Amino acid sequence: EAGVTQFPSHSVIEKGQTVTLRCDPISGHDNLYWYRRVMGKEIKFLLHFVKESKQDESGMPNNRFLAERTGGTYSTLKVQPAELEDSGVYFCASSQQPGGYEKLFFGSGTQLSVL
């Protein structure tokens, strides 16, 4: 069974440009999460999809970030325009269903560098 896949693994862009990160969750997983770690900081929650609906986007830093999950399958996270402080590793995770306990499966992340 394929795990959570993220693309690209690395992205280097200039300040002001646009970048789109993609996440393919494990097939059949309704829950999809985005997290990120900026340099030296903890892994922070960004948002949570249940199928195609945004369940919780309380962690999105500002309106330069837009996440979508059309059709409830893969998800994209667009940063437009990118700023220097957006540099970090962006992780995607998926799970079958939340409940009493929920096991998240994480992708390997996208390393974003904004110059």
Place this chain on the structure above:
Amino acid sequence: DAKTTQPPSMDCAEGRAANLPCNHSTISGNEYVYWYRQIHSQGPQYIIHGLKNNETNEMASLIITEDRKSSTLILPHATLRDTAVYYCIVRGLTSGTYKYIFGTGTRLKVLA
């Protein structure tokens, strides 16, 4: 904010048991304790979880105190590949939804 506290770093000799402590004194009755680890440049990896009872799987054992205010992750025979940052997480209701909140974790270094 994370609901757990962990020592920032630990060393362990290869082949010995690694015991990683975690404090979660504000845990609620229906909240699970999870352990994940992050090996350099990879995404976090699930290790084990528990509610009240001690748990064991092929990777590790989890010992939860009777009052549930603390727990210990045990890697019975640590190898060099176990060098990673280990996160103890209490998944709780935050801002109306359940989410994992990562703390700073414990950086475990397994020494040859």
